[in-house]
Amino acid sequence: MSKVLVSDPIDQAGIDILSQVATVDVKTGLKPEELVQIIGEYDALMIRSGTRVTQEIIEAGTQLKIIGRAGVGVDNVDVPAATRKGIVVVNSPEGNTIAAAEHALAMMLSLSRYIPDANASVKRGEWDRKSFIGAEVYKKTIGIVGLGKIGSHVAAVARAMGMKLLAFDPFISTERAEQIGCQLVDLEVLIQQADYITLHIPKTPETTHLINTERLAKMKPNARIINCARGGIIDEEALAVALREGKIAGAALDVYEAEPLGESSLKSLGQQAILTPHLGASTTEAQVNVAIDVAEQIRDVLLGLAARSAVNIPGLSPDVMEELKPYMQLAETLGKLVGQLAGGRVELLNVRLQGELATNKSQPLVVASLKGLLYQALRERVNYVNASIEAKERGIRVIETRDASIKDYAGSLHLEATGSLGTHSVTGALFGGGEIRLTNLDDFPINVPPNQHMLFTLHRDMPGIIGKLGSLLGSFNVNIASMQVGRKIIRGDAVMVLSLDDPLPDGILPEIIKVSGIRDAYTVTL
């Protein structure tokens, strides 16, 4: 019989499902070294946010087939390490949506009416009605940063409470925002106009310290900010200073840069700060939802079936998967690339299967392309199961075409996306050993393997440009790993594709565009 280790507190409903097919050991509060010691016995590991599943634990898990995260965020799992070992990582993308949204709303009302402090004062035996004069949310402006599942539910409730709704989400169409009743605005506008700012975004390099000293300084003095998303999106030190100096009126946090929250200047603040210990998902309903959702997937995988919400491996039957896997990776890579070239707000994605590939089933490749396209917005929350629904909800129109007559390579995949930066296209094929090659960019022939950090320029094919760009990158200490020019005619328009060893530093892109002959430049992280 299979063995499952449950290393965080999980609702009994989940344990009951696992027990149908496995021996279940519940061992919570294990130290990392203890987990490393015992994980080798188990076929599956089920966790919440308390267990950090590091590469070391994954390496020691020689029998592991699946890691189940009873919740949304898989930021406590080394997903690339699990993927390398063929371990499926599953989550529950929606099980705690309502719980987290309601916690954010509860925080907003608690901040407005000083409920935690008023409650404490009565319990101390006081009857102080003067110190807790609150503010109404009715007719106030709420600024929602991140209009995904949780942000949308917050919007619906806030709207019903008579609030004016602003939202910032660079990956959501204006139409979708309007459907939800939100006016889509720039982050800076939201920051300056909102009375309440609530964050519902993933933590990514772009969102880390999104709320910093400068942005806090631009908020209204009566502004109140709520973070029930991820710690580190707000710079906690900067927030404590802004609250202490009265630059903003209040903050409610459920998540922290380091959890549990240790020494922190936030703790010494008065009623303008409300702190909860990562309780967003802590409702009976949400815990039952996520436990069932994830336990069912662990059970299915242990029975040899597909998982419905795998973060890293699609829920296709093994034979289809085996055949399509290299092309799925190609599609995902091209999706990531074209999504960034077209700008976040993609409206249209055209997926064309070419040559021999045209005879294949297109649906898995379309899904993989969408998963890549949405990765920047949704990170680990987008998977092969929800990619199509997420795209639909974001108003992304998908067109699938096939052209068996295009035979530049045995089989190739062409993606064209239209977004806020215009229309861009990229084609890719698989070379010997399944190696991915980018073979065309915006109709210019190229032949380059994808790289984690890439720079693309559109320029006039004339002497000196390559040298100038190389020197400029050198002056910013950026090392070029490889460079290729694609052109249709000599001294006409051309594209340059550079693979870089390092990410491009902030502020360099405008400098690149200033180089005489360069018309446009795009940076991409794969």
Ligand SMILES: NC(=O)c1ccc[n+]([C@@H]2O[C@H](COP(=O)([O-])OP(=O)(O)OC[C@H]3O[C@@H](n4cnc5c(N)ncnc54)[C@H](O)[C@@H]3O)[C@@H](O)[C@H]2O)c1
């Ligand atoms: N406190 C808790 O216990 C708890 C519980 C559940 C979820 N969460 C967290 O809440 C957050 C939102 O979850 P969700 O289920 O709504 O996710 P979601 O994927 O449905 O929505 C996230 C939204 O953020 C947008 N986004 C991405 N990058 C952005 C950026 N740079 N600027 C603005 N918007 C951006 C995306 O387009 C998307 O619409 C996540 O961080 C999740 O981990 C916390």
Ligand SMILES: O=C(O)CC[C@@H](O)C(=O)O
């Ligand atoms: O397990 C928890 O309670 C945290 C849940 C939440 O942060 C999530 O990512 O789903």
